Amino acid sequence: MADIGGIAGQIARIREQANALVERELHERGIKGIVAAHGPVLAFLLRQSKPVPIKAVVKSVRRVKSTVTVTIRTLEKHGYLRKFPSETDARVTYVELTTKGRGLRKDFEEISRALRSKLYGNMSPKDRERLVQQLDKIEENLSE
Amino acid sequence: MADIGGIAGQIARIREQANALVERELHERGIKGIVAAHGPVLAFLLRQSKPVPIKAVVKSVRRVKSTVTVTIRTLEKHGYLRKFPSETDARVTYVELTTKGRGLRKDFEEISRALRSKLYGNMSPKDRERLVQQLDKIEENLSE
DNA sequence: GGACCATGGTTCGTGCACGAACTATAATCC
DNA sequence: GGATTATAGTTCGTGCACGAACCATGGTCC
Numbered sequence: 424m425a426d427i428g429g430i431a432g433q434i435a436r437i438r439e440q441a442n443a444l445v446e447r448e449l450h451e452r453g454i455k456g457i458v459a460a461h462g463p464v465l466a467f468l469l470r471q472s473k474p475v476p477i478k479a480v481v482k483s484v485r486r487v488k489s490t491v492t493v494t495i496r497t498l499e500k501h502g503y504l505r506k507f508p509s510e511t512d513a514r515v516t517y518v519e520l521t522t523k524g525r526g527l528r529k530d531f532e533e534i535s536r537a538l539r540s541k542l543y544g545n546m547s548p549k550d551r552e553r554l555v556q557q558l559d560k561i562e563e564n565l566s567e
Numbered sequence: 568m569a570d571i572g573g574i575a576g577q578i579a580r581i582r583e584q585a586n587a588l589v590e591r592e593l594h595e596r597g598i599k600g601i602v603a604a605h606g607p608v609l610a611f612l613l614r615q616s617k618p619v620p621i622k623a624v625v626k627s628v629r630r631v632k633s634t635v636t637v638t639i640r641t642l643e644k645h646g647y648l649r650k651f652p653s654e655t656d657a658r659v660t661y662v663e664l665t666t667k668g669r670g671l672r673k674d675f676e677e678i679s680r681a682l683r684s685k686l687y688g689n690m691s692p693k694d695r696e697r698l699v700q701q702l703d704k705i706e707e708n709l710s711e
Numbered sequence: 712g713g714a715c716c717a718t719g720g721t722t723c724g725t726g727c728a729c730g731a732a733c734t735a736t737a738a739t740c741c
Numbered sequence: 742g743g744a745t746t747a748t749a750g751t752t753c754g755t756g757c758a759c760g761a762a763c764c765a766t767g768g769t770c771c
Contacts, residue, residue: 431585431682432607433702436629438582440709441575460727463576478749485580490728492751497726514736514749538575544708550701557690557698558577564688565584604757622719634758636721641756658719658766 441538448534454527456501462531464494468504469528474517476509503527585682592678598671600645606675608638612648613672618661620653647671 445459457465463484468475477495481488495518498504503524509515520527543551589603601609607628612619621639625632639662642648647668653659664671687695 429679429683430686430699430702431582433699433706434578434582434585437702437705437709438575438578440706441578444709458726476749481749486727487729488750489730489752493727496751512737512749516750535573539573541711542574542705542709544704546701546704554698554701555574555577557694558574558581560688560690561581561686562577562584565581565588565686567685602756620719625719630757631759632720633722633760637757640721656719656767660720 437542441542444538444541445534448537449530452530452534454530456497456503457527461494461498464491464498465503465524465527465531468518468520468524469531471519474507474519476515476517477506478515480518498524581686585686588682588685589678592681593674596674596678598674600641600647601671605638605642608635608642609647609668609671609675612662612664612668613675615663618651618663620659620661621650622659624662642668 442459445462449457449459463486464480467480467483477488477491480495481491484491486494495504495506499506499518502521504518504520506516506518509517546554586603589606593601593603607630608624611624611627621632621635624639625635628635630638639648639650643650643662646665648662648664650660650662653661690698
């Protein structure tokens with residue numbers, strides 16, 4: 424990343440700090456096998472009420488499918504989710520959270536809340552609002 | 568990373584986009600062996616007028632020393648920098664950019680500029696200012 | 712001046728993320 | 742309906758980043 428002193432560096436550092444905070448929380452709560460990188464997959468699966476094909480996970484989490492393969496394997500290995508083949512299309516594999524996996528919901532929400540709270544600190548709602556909008560703008564700018 | 572829809576997710580995505588932009592630029596300019604992750608090391612060395620101990624690089628780039636070891640090896644392998652032992656303290660190794668390495672200055676600056684420019688888009692100077700301040704605040708909040 | 716601790720670097724093992732190649736199954740097209 | 746192409750997932754090799762262990766060497770302390 425160029426722009427060291429600049430805004431890109433700031434953003435990179437914030438991301439790292441946020442990651443570190445999540446890792447700390449997970450550790451403190453004694454949650455094993457989960458790291459910050461699993462967050463998007465977990466978040467997506469927590470929103471589902473029925474099994475979804477892995478393809479849908481890939482689409483949602485903005486990671487390349489080989490990455491998702493590994494993430495899912497890890498989550499499965501630790502008993503947070505279950506995989507099973509589709510009955511109608513032998514190419515597709517469905518995944519769904521196990522009871523243990525769904526049990527993460529509360530921690531997930533609390534950690535998200537803790538992160539946001541610490542990140543924003545005492546920033547006013549107006550400022551938060553504006554900040555998010557500016558970040559939206561930046562995301563848009565960068566993807567053109 | 569938890570907080571998918573939230574601000575942390577935004578920040579993570581922006582960072583990735585910024586990284587991707589830098590990688591694209593490097594590729595387009597035919598610069599080989601350099602990736603975005605080398606940026607901080609490069610930036611630091613470009614600011615130096617004489618060789619510095621690796622320790623100083625580690626301090627500057629906020630990466631663990633084993634990471635810096637590898638980064639420096641890569642940069643050396645591609646001829647961008649040179650390592651040599653201290654004469655007074657056999658434990659320390661100095662590094663300095665080669666001519667080829669110093670030749671990256673222009674590209675480095677241009678890429679930084681391009682990144683900032685694309686990232687900010689047409690955001691007003693006032694907004695940019697405020698944004699950077701807010702990010703500063705966030706960095707501070709997260710490191711308490 | 713020898714035992715002990717501190718410091719600067721490297722090595723090694725692990726995990727995430729990527730892209731390219733591969734496997735297997737489906738869908739299409741003639 | 743057989744060849745071709747598209748789709749879903751996995752595997753493999755590579756690079757970054759980390760922490761722990763390790764090697765030298767240098768400083769301290771008695």
